[in-house]
Amino acid sequence: MATTDSVVNLSDVRKQFGETLAVDGIDFDLRQGEFFSLLGPSGCGKTTTLRMISGFETPTNGRIEIEGENVVSLPPNKRNTNLVFQGLSLFPHMSVAENVGYGLKKAGVDADERERRVEDYLDIVGLSGYEDRNPTELSGGQQQRVAIARALVNEPDILLLDEPLSSLDRKLRQRMQVELQQIHERVEGTFFYVTHDQDVAMSMSDRLAVMNDGEIEQIGTPEEIYREPASQFVADFIGDTNFLSGSVETTDTTAAFQVDDADASIPLAAPSVSGDAVASVRPEEVSLHPVGEGTVDGEVVDSHFHGNHTTYIVDTDEAVLPELEVVVQGRSPVSTGDRVAVGFNADALKLFAA
Structure with missing residues (x-):
C-alpha cells in the first residue's frame, strides 16, 4: 500500500533535443510503495522522462530528487534505481541464477549472500527451481519474470519499467499484469511503469499521469481520470x-x-x-x-x-x-x-x- 512519502520528485523538468522540446516543464512525485504509471501516445515524452529518472538522459533544466537528493548530475550506476527494458536483454550464455545475480556480483556482494538473495527473488517472481535453466528454455512470461527479478535483487528505491509487456500476446500480457501486481505487493517497492497501453495502466496503477506533447495533462487514480477527465485529450485517450x-x-x-x-x-x-x-x-x-x-x-x-x-x-x-x-x-x-x-x-x- 502506497504512503504519501515521496521517493522521487520531479520539479519543472524539461528536456530539449536541438529544436525539439521533448519534455516541457513537468512536475510529479512517486510515493513510497505505489505503482505509478506514465501513460501517453508514442512520442509524447514518457520514455525520455523515464530515462531522465534513471540517469540515461540529463534534463535541460529542472530538478529530479530521489530520497531527497538531487540526482541530476549522477550517472545511472550512482542512483539506486533499476530498469526493466522493453527488450529484456537477458544473457543467453548464463543460467537464470547467474542472470539474476549478475548485478550483485558486479557490486561485490559475497557468494553466500548473493545465492540467498537470488533464491529469495526467484521465489518472489514464482521461479524457484529454475536457477539452472537457460533463459532460452523459458517462455516469454518466464523470461519477463527473470528480468524483473534481476532488476529487483539489488533492492532499488524505485523499479523503472519501460513497456516490458508490449511484446507479449494478449492472454500472456493479461496474466503478467496480475503477476506483476502480485510481485509489487510482495516486495512493497515503488514501481514506475511507462506505457502507451491504457488497459495496462488503468488495471495496475495506484495512480497514473497522462502525458501529451511533453506535458502532463492529468494525475490521479484510474477511476478519477476515467470519470473526471481534466481535458478533452484525456477524455478521448482514456477509454x-x-x-x-x-x-x-x-x-x-x-x-x-x-x-x-x-x-x-x-x-x-x-x-x-x-x-x-x-x-x-x-x-x-x-x-x-x-x-x-x-x-x-x-x-x-x-x-x-x-x-x-x-x-x-x-x-x-x-x-x-x-x-x-x-x-x-x-x-x-x-x-x-x-x-x-x-x-x-x-x-x-x-x-x-x-
Missing part, C-alpha cells in the same frame, strides 16, 4: 467517449446543454462551464429507448457483441451529430437497422469550454 458540440444555456431556474444546430437538449444540474462547450459522454452512459422516448431518434447502423456487453453505433436523425457509440450490458433485443431513441445520463456528462 471510449462521444463528443458533442454545443452550448450551455441557463435561466434563473434551469440549465441545459443544447447541441449545436440540433433539436437535442440535455438538462444539467450544475454546469461546470458556460457558453460554447464540448460535452464528453462515455458509451455506457448513453441509453437506448423506443422511438420518441429519448433525447434524439436514430437508426442502429452497427453492433458488436463482446460477451458481457454489446456495443451499438447509432446514426441519429440530426445530421450535425456524429454517430454515437452506445454500450449495453449483455445483449439487447435491438438489431442493426432498428429505429431507436438515444438518451444521455446528464450526471455523467463532462463539459469542456470550447
Whole structure:
C-alpha cells in the first residue's frame, strides 16, 4: 500500500533535443510503495522522462530528487534505481541464477549472500527451481519474470519499467499484469511503469499521469481520470467517449446543454462551464429507448457483441451529430437497422469550454 512519502520528485523538468522540446516543464512525485504509471501516445515524452529518472538522459533544466537528493548530475550506476527494458536483454550464455545475480556480483556482494538473495527473488517472481535453466528454455512470461527479478535483487528505491509487456500476446500480457501486481505487493517497492497501453495502466496503477506533447495533462487514480477527465485529450485517450458540440444555456431556474444546430437538449444540474462547450459522454452512459422516448431518434447502423456487453453505433436523425457509440450490458433485443431513441445520463456528462 502506497504512503504519501515521496521517493522521487520531479520539479519543472524539461528536456530539449536541438529544436525539439521533448519534455516541457513537468512536475510529479512517486510515493513510497505505489505503482505509478506514465501513460501517453508514442512520442509524447514518457520514455525520455523515464530515462531522465534513471540517469540515461540529463534534463535541460529542472530538478529530479530521489530520497531527497538531487540526482541530476549522477550517472545511472550512482542512483539506486533499476530498469526493466522493453527488450529484456537477458544473457543467453548464463543460467537464470547467474542472470539474476549478475548485478550483485558486479557490486561485490559475497557468494553466500548473493545465492540467498537470488533464491529469495526467484521465489518472489514464482521461479524457484529454475536457477539452472537457460533463459532460452523459458517462455516469454518466464523470461519477463527473470528480468524483473534481476532488476529487483539489488533492492532499488524505485523499479523503472519501460513497456516490458508490449511484446507479449494478449492472454500472456493479461496474466503478467496480475503477476506483476502480485510481485509489487510482495516486495512493497515503488514501481514506475511507462506505457502507451491504457488497459495496462488503468488495471495496475495506484495512480497514473497522462502525458501529451511533453506535458502532463492529468494525475490521479484510474477511476478519477476515467470519470473526471481534466481535458478533452484525456477524455478521448482514456477509454471510449462521444463528443458533442454545443452550448450551455441557463435561466434563473434551469440549465441545459443544447447541441449545436440540433433539436437535442440535455438538462444539467450544475454546469461546470458556460457558453460554447464540448460535452464528453462515455458509451455506457448513453441509453437506448423506443422511438420518441429519448433525447434524439436514430437508426442502429452497427453492433458488436463482446460477451458481457454489446456495443451499438447509432446514426441519429440530426445530421450535425456524429454517430454515437452506445454500450449495453449483455445483449439487447435491438438489431442493426432498428429505429431507436438515444438518451444521455446528464450526471455523467463532462463539459469542456470550447
